[in-house]
Amino acid sequence: MTDIKKHKDRSVAQTAQPDAGRRKIIKGAGAITAASALSVPMILVPPRANAATELNMIAWYGHGEPDMVEEFEAMHNVKIKAKYYAGGDNMLALISQSPPGTYDLILSDGEFVKLLKEAGYIDPMDPNEYNMGDLYDEYSHFDAHWMGDTLYSVIVRFGYLGVSFNTDIISHEEASDYNILWDSKLKGKVGHFDWHLPNLGCLSLRDGNDKPSPFDISSAEWSKLQETTLSLKPQVGGYFDYGGTFASLKNGEIYAMCGIGDWITGVVRKDGSPVDSVIPKQGGIQWTESYSIGKGSKKQDLAKEFIRYITSPKGQVRSIQMAAYPGMSPYKSGWKAINEANPEEAKRQRMTFDGPNCIDDLREGRIHFRQTPVRQSLEDWNDFWSEYKNA
Amino acid sequence: MKQRRQVTLYGLTWSMPIVVWQLIFFVFPLIFLLLISFWLVKNYRMVPGFDTVNWVKMFSKGYFWDAYWRTLGYAGVATIVTSILAFPCAFALAFKVSPKVRRWALFFLIVPFFTSYLVRTYSWQIFLNDNGIFNTLFALIGLGPFQLLNNFFGTLVGYLTLCLPLVVVLQLISLANVDRTLVEAAHNLGCGRLRTVFQVIVPLAKIGIILGAVFTFILAFGDFVSPYYLGGSKPPTLSILIIDTTKSGQQWPRAAVVAVVMILTLLTIMFAAVGAAYRKRT
Numbered sequence: 073m074t075d076i077k078k079h080k081d082r083s084v085a086q087t088a089q090p091d092a093g094r095r096k097i098i099k100g101a102g103a104i105t106a107a108s109a110l111s112v113p114m115i116l117v118p119p120r121a122n123a124a125t126e127l128n129m130i131a132w133y134g135h136g137e138p139d140m141v142e143e144f145e146a147m148h149n150v151k152i153k154a155k156y157y158a159g160g161d162n163m164l165a166l167i168s169q170s171p172p173g174t175y176d177l178i179l180s181d182g183e184f185v186k187l188l189k190e191a192g193y194i195d196p197m198d199p200n201e202y203n204m205g206d207l208y209d210e211y212s213h214f215d216a217h218w219m220g221d222t223l224y225s226v227i228v229r230f231g232y233l234g235v236s237f238n239t240d241i242i243s244h245e246e247a248s249d250y251n252i253l254w255d256s257k258l259k260g261k262v263g264h265f266d267w268h269l270p271n272l273g274c275l276s277l278r279d280g281n282d283k284p285s286p287f288d289i290s291s292a293e294w295s296k297l298q299e300t301t302l303s304l305k306p307q308v309g310g311y312f313d314y315g316g317t318f319a320s321l322k323n324g325e326i327y328a329m330c331g332i333g334d335w336i337t338g339v340v341r342k343d344g345s346p347v348d349s350v351i352p353k354q355g356g357i358q359w360t361e362s363y364s365i366g367k368g369s370k371k372q373d374l375a376k377e378f379i380r381y382i383t384s385p386k387g388q389v390r391s392i393q394m395a396a397y398p399g400m401s402p403y404k405s406g407w408k409a410i411n412e413a414n415p416e417e418a419k420r421q422r423m424t425f426d427g428p429n430c431i432d433d434l435r436e437g438r439i440h441f442r443q444t445p446v447r448q449s450l451e452d453w454n455d456f457w458s459e460y461k462n463a
Numbered sequence: 464m465k466q467r468r469q470v471t472l473y474g475l476t477w478s479m480p481i482v483v484w485q486l487i488f489f490v491f492p493l494i495f496l497l498l499i500s501f502w503l504v505k506n507y508r509m510v511p512g513f514d515t516v517n518w519v520k521m522f523s524k525g526y527f528w529d530a531y532w533r534t535l536g537y538a539g540v541a542t543i544v545t546s547i548l549a550f551p552c553a554f555a556l557a558f559k560v561s562p563k564v565r566r567w568a569l570f571f572l573i574v575p576f577f578t579s580y581l582v583r584t585y586s587w588q589i590f591l592n593d594n595g596i597f598n599t600l601f602a603l604i605g606l607g608p609f610q611l612l613n614n615f616f617g618t619l620v621g622y623l624t625l626c627l628p629l630v631v632v633l634q635l636i637s638l639a640n641v642d643r644t645l646v647e648a649a650h651n652l653g654c655g656r657l658r659t660v661f662q663v664i665v666p667l668a669k670i671g672i673i674l675g676a677v678f679t680f681i682l683a684f685g686d687f688v689s690p691y692y693l694g695g696s697k698p699p700t701l702s703i704l705i706i707d708t709t710k711s712g713q714q715w716p717r718a719a720v721v722a723v724v725m726i727l728t729l730l731t732i733m734f735a736a737v738g739a740a741y742r743k744r745t
Contacts, residue, residue: 310695
């Protein structure tokens with residue numbers, strides 16, 4: 073019999089009992105699908121106990137990268153999923169656009185903790201659950217993290233902002249005075265990290281506004297600060313974002329910047345570029361980064377565990393050397409651990425026990441916490457920054 | 464007497480996708496943008512409402528108008544420079560080279576678009592910085608160093624990177640379609656080479672030349688990458704002002720004001736240019 077004949081016969085048979093045939097096929101397929109659905113997971117899918125739990129974090133770039141979290145992930149069979157932001161305002165906006173409980177861990181700069189609390193985005197924390205006793209005195213009751221007697225954020229790292237400079241052009245001594253920015257050899261070679269707060273903070277220190285804080289200034293001091301800043305305009309070579317700041321210091325396009333520090337030059341130096349940062353004699357600004365627990369988080373225990381890990385000696389060694397940008401440790405055991413693990417880095421970041429160290433700068437009152445303006449509105453400062461860029 | 468064209472179901476069906484596309488991706492977002500410009504920001508959250516405060520605030524700021532006129536000027540210069548640089552190239556490809564060379568040239572004009580514009584812009588920094596390739600070459604002949612980065616020159620290099628290949632292609636398409644018999648007729652009637660170019664070829668290729676210029680203007684007017692990464696954001700353009708406005712205080716409504724003004728400016732210029740391109744010679 074030919075193939076055509078066979079085909080015809082089959083067609084006739086199917087036409088004769090169309091419904092019965094279709095039903096059989098559907099039944100058969102249904103049975104197979106059901107059997108597969110029941111059996112396949114047993115064979116192919118590993119038991120649920122082994123599936124990694126997800127912990128959601130919102131942070132500056134770098135905090136969720138493998139160099140920071142891989143050990144914790146392996147220890148707790150957890151996958152840390154990081155959402156990165158570019159600035160505190162951006163962080164607040166991202167959280168406000170997400171349903172409550174989206175982020176288990178919220179990393180923020182100190183000055184934004186109060187805003188996070190006021191907006192109801194974070195939960196209170198029990199200080200007894202963290203390594204608070206290991207903190208240097210300067211950080212054990214860090215004002216920005218406490219609202220009254222309640223703790224809302226646990227500090228992880230900090231750093232200083234002052235003058236960053238090309239060591240081939242400017243000496244350490246010269247850079248130790250903000251007035252170097254007005255030097256004729258820096259015409260067109262002064263850069264700005266494009267954020268008003270650290271820049272205006274440093275220039276406010278240059279104007280002598282160190283008591284109580286460069287951000288707590290009167291109307292007259294604010295006017296003077298605007299005048300000072302505008303007078304720097306002819307020296308300015310550009311305003312840069314994070315990548316642009318790196319590139320401009322690295323390729324020698326910019327010789328000096330104020331309002332940044334080792335968090336940038338520490339990385340640029342690793343590439344062999346002749347750059348460094350100093351805290352000028354008029355003082356410097358301090359940044360801090362701390363973790364809070366997101367309101368509505370369903371994985372609070374795991375989030376607490378992560379905070380305990382990252383503030384432990386092991387976690388601090390990673391944080392101090394974070395690949396994206398380095399930061400200093402506020403924990404005594406962190407200092408001990410980095411001195412054992414990488415004494416050179418401990419020395420570079422001045423976390424040594426013999427001789428002057430980075431905490432001494434705080435004790436001497438040379439470092440001021442970066443904060444939003446106290447007597448002017450944030451909008452006033454921002455508006456002026458736009459005017460300055462356009463001047 | 465003008466005949467009124469009838470809208471047929473057939474024509475309507477075929478034109479529907481573009482109408483729907485424009486409605487979904489242009490008209491509705493534009494309306495939304497306009498609405499946002501009247502909203503307020505409270506505690507970093509946008510609150511729907513109707514308040515003209517954002518318009519008043521932005522229009523009263525000197526830096527907004529500075530950035531507006533500067534952006535307009537930058538885009539104008541970019542348009543003129545790009546059109547002038549593109550024309551000889553497009554002309555040569557249309558009239559002076561073999562079809563094979565033209566095909567290869569077209570290929571090489573399109574190839575740059577395979578790479579991200581941001582990457583191409585960043586790579587210019589290696590050429591333009593003080594210790595970059597250009598200044599190293601200048602130094603060999605005892606010149607420089609010249610400031611090529613973080614100024615308008617750097618920005619212009621970025622605009623050219625973005626627009627020049629596209630404008631050459633647009634001009635080429637137009638020039639390639641110029642009726643050769645008209646060019647020959649001009650020559651036969653004693654018209655000189657330059658006069659033929661400007662009085663015969665350019666008017667015949669007017670549409671492509673104007674469209675190329677319009678594209679340059681639109682792209683340069685709204686570009687953020689070149690003024691930021693090659694111009695050093697010094698001084699800022701409107702696109703940088705939008706970023707600044709959203710970065711501090713999450714002032715999206717004020718950024719929307721800037722965006723609406725930019726769109727209205729571009730629409731005005733585009734309609735005027737397209738009108739000029741298709742206007743019949745009297």
